[in-house]
Amino acid sequence: MDDSKFGKRDKRGHWRPDGVLTPAPVFVLPPSPLKFLKWLPNYFFPWNAFFMVTAAIFWFFLTPGTETTRTFSAGWIALVFARNLAAFFIFYGVIELRLYKLRRQESRFKYNPNFPADKKNTAFLFGSQAYDSIIRGVGTGVTIWTAIEVVTLWAFSNDYVPMATFRDNPVWLALIVLFVPVFHEAYFFAIHRALHIPALYRLVHSVHHNSVNPSPWSSLAMHPVEHLLFFGEALIHLVIFSHPLVAIYNLHSLALGAVVGHVGFDKIEAGEEGGLDTHAYAHYLHHKYFEVNYADGLIPFDKWFGTWHDGTRDGDEAMNARWQKKMERENARKAAREGNQA
Numbered sequence: 001m002d003d004s005k006f007g008k009r010d011k012r013g014h015w016r017p018d019g020v021l022t023p024a025p026v027f028v029l030p031p032s033p034l035k036f037l038k039w040l041p042n043y044f045f046p047w048n049a050f051f052m053v054t055a056a057i058f059w060f061f062l063t064p065g066t067e068t069t070r071t072f073s074a075g076w077i078a079l080v081f082a083r084n085l086a087a088f089f090i091f092y093g094v095i096e097l098r099l100y101k102l103r104r105q106e107s108r109f110k111y112n113p114n115f116p117a118d119k120k121n122t123a124f125l126f127g128s129q130a131y132d133s134i135i136r137g138v139g140t141g142v143t144i145w146t147a148i149e150v151v152t153l154w155a156f157s158n159d160y161v162p163m164a165t166f167r168d169n170p171v172w173l174a175l176i177v178l179f180v181p182v183f184h185e186a187y188f189f190a191i192h193r194a195l196h197i198p199a200l201y202r203l204v205h206s207v208h209h210n211s212v213n214p215s216p217w218s219s220l221a222m223h224p225v226e227h228l229l230f231f232g233e234a235l236i237h238l239v240i241f242s243h244p245l246v247a248i249y250n251l252h253s254l255a256l257g258a259v260v261g262h263v264g265f266d267k268i269e270a271g272e273e274g275g276l277d278t279h280a281y282a283h284y285l286h287h288k289y290f291e292v293n294y295a296d297g298l299i300p301f302d303k304w305f306g307t308w309h310d311g312t313r314d315g316d317e318a319m320n321a322r323w324q325k326k327m328e329r330e331n332a333r334k335a336a337r338e339g340n341q342a
């Protein structure tokens with residue numbers, strides 16, 4: 001496919017899609033019902049519907065029964081870990097293999113023209129972004145995802161927490177399923193914004209930001225504290241009269257859904273004319289510029305807090321002006337401090 005029909009490359013080879021990134025027409029004023037209806041299928045397809053399917057497969061075929069999960073034992077915990085590990089390698093690996101290893105579409109639709117593997121970087125373990133990300137993703141990522149899932153299954157099967165059923169409470173459970181991405185947006189914006197507080201950033205979140213040019217493996221390249229906060233979102237199901245299947249759906253939308261912002265390509269080509277739009281650009285800009293697009297735009301938090309980057313040159317200018325003002329404020333504060341000391 002010819003990506004110049006869909007966007008422009010600058011002199012350094014960085015590609016930006018045509019058009020303006022806009023938050024979803026859900027929590028906007030004035031309400032725009034027509035835009036909302038047009039957008040609605042995007043809420044389900046492709047990603048959320050896909051995670052509903054993977055969660056159902058996991059729950060019905062790959063999760064031990066309640067008799068087993070009532071007591072902690074190495075056997076079933078190892079099984080839950082193994083299936084999560086397999087999901088990590090299959091889902092991330094397939095995208096990584098096609099786009100970054102085999103480079104099936106070279107750098108067409110790739111925001112950053114460079115491939116991380118082509119350059120050693122001492123910020124990463126073994127100088128490799130991929131190895132570093134896999135070690136972190138498996139070492140603490142899949143482990144903490146599994147630990148939260150194990151505790152959830154154990155708590156539900158012992159009736160330690162209230163559990164809704166699909167027979168008696170179908171509407172309530174359907175509402176929770178619909179609400180999962182909305183809750184994620186609010187929860188993630190809050191923890192992500194907090195992780196950018198300078199001290200927390202240095203200690204914790206900088207690990208994730210080492211990937212300035214992310215690939216799918218980067219999705220779970222996090223400090224263990226960030227993994228805990230990130231997957232901790234799913235513990236909400238222990239207090240809202242939910243169901244383990246819905247908790248697994250929530251975990252998949254985190255563990256597998258993290259890939260959505262880290263594909264590094266705007267489109268995954270399929271054949272000569274078709275392709276899957278990745279919606280990765282907003283979070284790619286966060287990795288490139290750090291202080292924009294803390295959330296993904298389902299709820300327009302970044303618009304409300306003045307940190308939305310819409311992907312255009314105007315967006316660059318607004319970001320630079322904000323940065324300039326921030327530097328002026330900091331310099332004025334520094335000068336005042338030094339004046340007081342003199």
Ligand SMILES: [Zn+2]
Pocket residue numbers: 208219261262283287
């Ligand atoms: Zn990221």
Ligand SMILES: [Zn+2]
Pocket residue numbers: 192196205209286290
């Ligand atoms: Zn960040």
